[in-house]
Amino acid sequence: MADIDRFSDQAATWDDDPTHVNRASSVAAVMRGVLPLRDDMHALEIGAGTGLLARALADDLGTVVVTDGAPGMVQAATATLDDPAYDGWEARLYDIEHDPLPDERFDLVMGQLALHHMGDVATVVRRCAELLRPGGRIALVDLDRDPHGDFHATVHDFHGHDGFTRDDMRRWLETAGFTDIAMTDAGAVTKQVDGGERDFPMFLATGQVPG
Numbered sequence: 001m002a003d004i005d006r007f008s009d010q011a012a013t014w015d016d017d018p019t020h021v022n023r024a025s026s027v028a029a030v031m032r033g034v035l036p037l038r039d040d041m042h043a044l045e046i047g048a049g050t051g052l053l054a055r056a057l058a059d060d061l062g063t064v065v066v067t068d069g070a071p072g073m074v075q076a077a078t079a080t081l082d083d084p085a086y087d088g089w090e091a092r093l094y095d096i097e098h099d100p101l102p103d104e105r106f107d108l109v110m111g112q113l114a115l116h117h118m119g120d121v122a123t124v125v126r127r128c129a130e131l132l133r134p135g136g137r138i139a140l141v142d143l144d145r146d147p148h149g150d151f152h153a154t155v156h157d158f159h160g161h162d163g164f165t166r167d168d169m170r171r172w173l174e175t176a177g178f179t180d181i182a183m184t185d186a187g188a189v190t191k192q193v194d195g196g197e198r199d200f201p202m203f204l205a206t207g208q209v210p211g
C-alpha cells in the first residue's frame, strides 16, 4: 500500500492517539521559541495530516491553509476546522511535491514529519521558498538521520527517507535561497523497537527568504 493510501486509512482515528496530539503541542512550543510568530500571519502547512500542528499554533497565527496529499486526511482536517476558532482557515488536498504551485503566497510554510515521506526533498524545499512572500519563513520538523532504518522497520512497503542529516537540510535550504538558517532540537518520537522503547530525535529547520 502506498504511503498516501495508508495515511488516508489512518485519518479518522489520527487525533485519537495522544502521542500525535502531544507531539504537535511540544513542537508548537519549540516553534514559538524560535520564530517571530504573529497573529496576522497567513500560513501554509504541508503534509499536515489532520492539521494538529496548525491547530496547536492557532493563538499564534492568523489564518492557516492546512494541506495534505491524502484525501482521508483532508476530509478529517476539514471536519476539525469547522469551528469558529478557525475562522478563515481552510483544508485543501495538495501534493506539495507534484501539484502545480498555487498563486497564493504565505508568511510561513511549515510541516511536521511529512518531508520524510516525500521523494525529492530538495525540490520540495525549493517549492516552499516559492510559496513565501518576501521575508517569509519556513519551519520544517522532521526526523534526524536514522542510519539503520529502525523507525520505519515495521512499516511494510515504506518508500520514504530514513530521516535526514542536518547538514543535508541546511544545504537544501541554502540552495533554495533561504538565509538566517537554523537547526533546533525539536524533541523526539518515542517508538517501540525490538521490544524496547527508543527515542528518535527530531530537528526544526528554519530559514527566511529575502525581504
Ligand SMILES: C[S@@+](CC[C@H](N)C(=O)[O-])C[C@H]1O[C@@H](n2cnc3c(N)ncnc32)[C@H](O)[C@@H]1O
Binding pocket: 003, 004, 007, 008, 020, 046, 047, 048, 049, 050, 051, 052, 053, 067, 068, 069, 070, 073, 094, 095, 096, 097, 098, 111, 112, 113, 114, 115, 117, 118
Ligand atoms: C507522518 S504523517 C504527519 C501528519 C501531520 N503532519 C502530523 O504530524 O500529525 C505524514 C503526512 O504527510 C503526508 N504526505 C506525504 N507525502 C505528501 C506529499 N507529497 N504532499 C502532501 N502531503 C504528503 C501524508 O499524507 C501524511 O498525512
